[in-house]
Structure formats: C-alpha cells, structure tokens
Amino acid sequence: MFFLGDYLRESRIMLLHYFSGVGILVSGAIHLVLVFFVGSYEENLSFDGGIFSVIAVYRNFAFAFTLELLLIFVAFHAFNGLRVILIELYQGKKWEMSVNWVLTAIAAFLVIYGTRTVLLARLI
Amino acid sequence: MSSSAKRTPPPPVYKARRASLLRSWLWPARSNLGRWAYTMQRVSGVGVSLYFLAHIIETGNVVGGLSMWSVPAYDIAKNNWNNTVDFLKNPLFDLGLVIIGFLLTFHTFNGLRLFFSEFGYGIGKPARPDYPYKPKSQNTLQDLIIWLSAILAALAAVYALNVLFG
Amino acid sequence: MEISLSVSRSTPKRHFEEFTIPLQKGMTVLDALIYAKENLDHSIAMRYSCRMAVCGSCGMKVNGRPMLACYTQISELKSNRIKVEPLDNCAIIRDLVTDFAEFFSHHKSVHPYLIRNDVKEQDNPVKEFLQKPEEVEKYLQYSYCIKCGLCYSACPTVAADKEFPGPQALAQAYRYIADSRDEGIQKRIDVIDTAHGIARCHFAGTCSSVCPKGIDPAQGIQLLRRYTLSLKR
Ligand code: SF4
Numbered sequence A: 001m002f003f004l005g006d007y008l009r010e011s012r013i014m015l016l017h018y019f020s021g022v023g024i025l026v027s028g029a030i031h032l033v034l035v036f037f038v039g040s041y042e043e044n045l046s047f048d049g050g051i052f053s054v055i056a057v058y059r060n061f062a063f064a065f066t067l068e069l070l071l072i073f074v075a076f077h078a079f080n081g082l083r084v085i086l087i088e089l090y091q092g093k094k095w096e097m098s099v100n101w102v103l104t105a106i107a108a109f110l111v112i113y114g115t116r117t118v119l120l121a122r123l124i
Numbered sequence B: 001m002s003s004s005a006k007r008t009p010p011p012p013v014y015k016a017r018r019a020s021l022l023r024s025w026l027w028p029a030r031s032n033l034g035r036w037a038y039t040m041q042r043v044s045g046v047g048v049s050l051y052f053l054a055h056i057i058e059t060g061n062v063v064g065g066l067s068m069w070s071v072p073a074y075d076i077a078k079n080n081w082n083n084t085v086d087f088l089k090n091p092l093f094d095l096g097l098v099i100i101g102f103l104l105t106f107h108t109f110n111g112l113r114l115f116f117s118e119f120g121y122g123i124g125k126p127a128r129p130d131y132p133y134k135p136k137s138q139n140t141l142q143d144l145i146i147w148l149s150a151i152l153a154a155l156a157a158v159y160a161l162n163v164l165f166g
Numbered sequence C: 001m002e003i004s005l006s007v008s009r010s011t012p013k014r015h016f017e018e019f020t021i022p023l024q025k026g027m028t029v030l031d032a033l034i035y036a037k038e039n040l041d042h043s044i045a046m047r048y049s050c051r052m053a054v055c056g057s058c059g060m061k062v063n064g065r066p067m068l069a070c071y072t073q074i075s076e077l078k079s080n081r082i083k084v085e086p087l088d089n090c091a092i093i094r095d096l097v098t099d100f101a102e103f104f105s106h107h108k109s110v111h112p113y114l115i116r117n118d119v120k121e122q123d124n125p126v127k128e129f130l131q132k133p134e135e136v137e138k139y140l141q142y143s144y145c146i147k148c149g150l151c152y153s154a155c156p157t158v159a160a161d162k163e164f165p166g167p168q169a170l171a172q173a174y175r176y177i178a179d180s181r182d183e184g185i186q187k188r189i190d191v192i193d194t195a196h197g198i199a200r201c202h203f204a205g206t207c208s209s210v211c212p213k214g215i216d217p218a219q220g221i222q223l224l225r226r227y228t229l230s231l232k233r
C-alpha cells in the first residue's frame, strides 16, 4: 500500500488520508450509533439478544457493508498516520522501506482478518 | 575492518538535532494552541490505532478467533463471543474504553478542523501585515474548534463513564 | 533596577552563565547582551548586525521562545530573569551562534526567484511585468521574510525530520507560486511534493506565532497545499 509512494505522489496519498478520515466519520458514526444510541448497550453487545445484537448487525447487508468500509478506511488512515509519524522520526531509504513494508503487512493482515470476521459471521 | 574504522562521523548538525528532538518535538512547552493540538492529534491517533488493532482481533472471536477459518457452529460462536465479552468485562478495559472515547472524539473534531484548513478554508486571506502582527491563520475560529474538540472529548468520556460504570 | 541575564555558553560544556545588567529604559535583549559582552565577559559569542529587525541574524531563544533579540524589549518580557539560548533545530557553532547551512539549503531548494517560460524575454524584457494591487497583496507578506530562522527553529516537524524544508522555505515557495508573474509552479511542486515535503506539515502554527515580521507561514503552507492537492494536475 505505502510503497505506492514510488508511483503515487505524496499529495495523492495524503488526499486519500484526508478523505478516508471523512469516510471514517460517516461509517464510524453509523457503527457507534448501532452500539450506543439504539436499543440498550447490554443488548447490542450480546450475541443474539435484540435487533441490534452482534449477529443481527452482521446479518444485515447494509450494516455489514458499513463495517467493512469502516475497516478498510481505518486500516488505511491509521497505518498511513503511523507511517507519517515514523518517517518523520528518522530518515533514510532503508528505514522508509522497512516502515512501509511492515506497516503494509500489518494493515493487510487486519483487513483480511476483519473481512473474514464479517464474511463468516454473516454465514453463521 | 579498516573501512569501518575510517567511517566518517555523522555531521554535527544532525547530532545536535537529535539532542534537541525530544525537547522540542515531544513537549510543546510555551507554545500556541495549535502546537498542542498537533501533539494531541498524534497521541490520540496512535492510541486509537492501537485500539483498532485490539478491536479487530477481539471481534474476530465472534467466529472463533485465529484458529478457526471455516463457518463455526452457532453455539460455538455464541460461546466464544460470550467468553470474550466476559474476559473484557473488567474495570481496567472499561477505563481504557473511556480514554479511547476521549481520544477518538478529540481526533475526530480536530481532524475536521485540519481537513478544512488543509484545503485552505478558515485560515484567512493573505494580506499586508500590520503591527501588532497577528497571524491570520491562528484565529479565534481555530482556537475555538480546538477547545470545542477538547470539551466534546471530555463529554464523550463522561458519557462512556456513564454507560460503562453507571 | 537590575536584571539577571543567563546566557547559554557552549565551551567547554554547555552551561549557563549569569550576568547582572543595569536596566535602562527601552533596553532590548540584544542591548543587554552587548552590555554583558562589553563590560562583563568579552568572550560571549553572538550574531547581530542591524539592531532593528531587518537583517535576521540575532534570532535566539529568549525565555524558551524563539525571538529576535533586537526586537524584544526587556520590559515586554515581564520578568527580570532572562534566559537566552541558541535556536533549536540548528547545530550550535558557539554560544548563541547557530549553523544556518541546512536552513539556507532548504530555502535555495524551492527556487526562490521568478521563473518564466520565456527565459530570453525575462533576461531582455521589452516592457514591465504588470501587476494589480490585489495580485501584490496575495504574496506581499511572504516577501517580507528576513530569513531569521525563528519559524524553522519553532517547527515541531523540523525538529524531527531533517529533510523537511521547513516553514520558511515552503512559505517562500508559496510566495513565488502566488506571484502572478511567475510560471514555475510545476518545478516547485516537484520539489516540495515528496515524502518529506509539504505533506509533513500538520498545521501546528508555531511558525506563524513566532514570526517577528508578521508573516503567516502556516497560512501560506496550507494555501500551497491546496495547489498540491488539487486534482486537476
Ligand atoms: S518566515 Fe518569519 S520567522 Fe520565518 S524566517 Fe521568515 S521572517 Fe523569520
């Protein structure tokens, strides 16, 4: 993802960063509303009690899709942010390369793992 | 090896910078509000990133965690999830959530301020500077939003406290 | 009335030396330093020239904030203990004198001069470049920069990232890009739109709050960022 820096200008990466932030604002708000502001918190946190319980949210296509979007946005936004902090702290081609690869690997793992959660939970 | 013995020392400029790094990068003493927001935005970003990591791992338990990669039986999944919820139900994690609520809210609203500023809105127009040289980009609106983000973040923390402990 | 002036000295090890200075009306920090150098210790090293905030050589940290020593009245500090240190983010040559080589090399890297596509015409112009007053207003304040390096030493990103051009260089890039006579926008954006370029500014605004000439580098950088972010290119 971040070794795209060789092909994408930094300003393009940051453009993605800013707009993924706005994306998180929207999808994250929906996520938070579903947990805190509808039904009761206890029920929403339970596996299958009530209409906004964990499994019910996953089974609803629109909600699951929002969660998936949120996952992708946050993975990009968070790990790009960490990359920014790390390459500002120390400079050098080697360091930059390792930061990019390690962070990309962790972000990719999280996206795959989270997507798996969403997909499998829909099938339970 | 002889080559390593003759390696040139790092330029003095760089050494001096490293020495002052912790002082002037980490700690915004005697600085303007925006500088505090800069540090807070970093700290909150890192905090929320770590929470995100933990959250993805934790919610993976709905379907049985790392060890299970096929569709789990309903009861097993339910059991897994209940175990996770029980494990997370202790005041330490709840306190963590309160802090994350604070950081997340601050990051959101301060991030919105940065979003608009970075596209050139809300920072004033360049004009002839006149004494006493008030910088237009450090205006009341900017300071207001920073304070507002802090207040909203505190409110979010209070709300989370109420939900989790009340 | 007397004030105590503690000066950061670099030899043999970094330490502070205290001087007691008789306060006169209208005394600036630079005057106090000159008094100490003339009467108390001839070996204090500092850099100054114009004594009127024009040359930009007397930048130093006064009570923890980057300031021009000649532009800071002691009375405005509201304290009779004054601590002067060399600027942050620069290597110290001696006492209060810092190395600006890096700072100037960043300044030079953004092509701080008018670029025209028609170089022949620029060298041998047949008529003046015309500009409206509103067009001048767009960049005028940035052209007042005296290269004192205060913003550079106050910037938190510069403190960590040695390849970041710093507020001064980026503001100068904006000064020429915003100039209606200039045609070198692409050339400058190629220099600043890198992994250690303009994107590493996160709008802390310290640069603007310390600038002694009323320049607003933070504003210029955000406006410049708008050019780099625009999707049209
Ligand atoms: S922008 Fe202001 S603080 Fe920065 S070098 Fe120029 S005059 Fe000094």
Ligand code: FES
Binding pocket: C047, C048, C049, C050, C051, C052, C053, C054, C055, C056, C057, C058, C059, C068, C069, C070, C071
């Ligand atoms: S001595 Fe010239 S700016 Fe202070």
